[in-house]
Amino acid sequence: MGVTLTVLSLLVLIPLSAVVLKAAHQSPTEFWAVATSQRSLAAYRLSFGAAFVAAVINGIFGVLTAWALVRYDFPGKTIVNALVDLPFALPTAVAGIALATLYAPNGWVGQFLTPLGIKAAYNPIGVTIALIFIGLPFVVRTIEPVLRDAAEDVEEAAASLGANRLDTILRIVLPALAPAWLTGFAMAFARGVGEYGSVIFIAGNMPYKSEIAPLLIIIQLEQFEYARAATIAVVMLAVSFTMLFVINAIQAWARRFD
């Protein structure tokens, strides 16, 4: 118990407080000026916007993937199941350079997008693509156990009372998945907001356009603007804490239905 608290405090809690203290070195006006500068705002917009869109897309395809894995049998299922965790196992920098190469204008995928007038890499679309990769397993792995445990007899009851399959899925199955779906969505979103390695290679990193918030911290650090770096970090920490709180609240809410 004592060991746990000591290690936790020394390695996590005290270091995290260093960011807040550093940011507090400035006057509130200075803090506010850095936290809400045009460049910072553009970076938050991109980080939050891309993370949100990616989480929505993962929310849709994640449910389908979990559904296929739990309810259907198909050849290669074990491999697909293992592969879903690839984003957890693959270093983010590797994912980053691979995606940048794929979606570059002359890349395997990019070459088909260029004639359509879509510029994927070095653009906010590229950021979103990287965050889809990073977030997918969060959604699949939170929905999967709930879907596995879901009682099929409720579905049978719905069917025996005359509901067609689509009705049963829309009105019985999906509502029961809602808490897990929201948790997975929030986790993918939270991870996406802070993600760095997989994004910077494909983002293009142009200020005001394709510069993510974590990169802004790095840029301030490289200019030895420690207080400014800490300021943006505090904003991101506040978001992390809020997301953590939201995820815990969703899970507490979900447990009421158990």
Add this chain to the structure above:
Amino acid sequence: MATVSRRRATDDPAWAKVLVIGVVAVFLALVLILPLAAVFAEALRKGLGAALDAINNADALAAVKLTLITAAISVPFNAAFGLCAAWAIAKHEFPGKPLLITLIDLPFSVSPVVAGLIYVLIFGLQGWFGEYLVDNDIKIIFAVPGIVLATIFVTFPFVARELIPLMQEQGTSEEEAAVSMGAGGLYTFWRVTAPNVRWGLMYGVLLCNARAMGEFGAVSVVSGHIRGLTNTMPLHVEILYNEYDFVGAFAVAALLCLLAVVTLVLKTALEIQPGVRGRRGH
């Protein structure tokens, strides 16, 4: 009708199955398989020899070595902490338990860049201990200790969060039985608690190791990117890529891909063991 299909009420029509599996297959191929294939294709673009040369040189080998050292320190540390924390949380009652669990999970919700920044603010030149460290000629930031610290931070929750629910499920009855028959605390831990959680422990260690070897953002902030000295494999990939040495970057990346594939194979094998939770986002 020649064949009567006996479809249960909870079975989806065949066309729906084909459609869902088809959509999922295309999506996963695009999002997961294509990047993996691209890494190996780019690495082998100039033949196997060029790829091997990119790995078999002093800087790359130094990066491999540093990555192995970092993992060799941070993974056992977090495994030991995870065991301690899970033991304290699952086998004892105290107020504020949910808060403690949330705090242990905290590093997962912090951006890796912020994880690196906090150690720069403490141990960097301008940091809390900056002067003291300079006076005593101790290097933490832009050196190996900083890399290890940042790696420990980002991989902090892996083992603990795997073991906490597992130990909670197992309860305390076996330990109580051992103690009532005269076993000491440590003996009980090694002979009763630890064997019961060994698969879960291995599972947590596996995930912890994959992240420790692959961490980029946090390590990038504290490393200083000194070739041959403070470059881990993911950082080496970045440097080569930014220098347009694509074959080199993708060759080292391919090594990391192999690590990921081995991790996934072991993970799949571990998931059939009793007591392994897995199947959960982290």
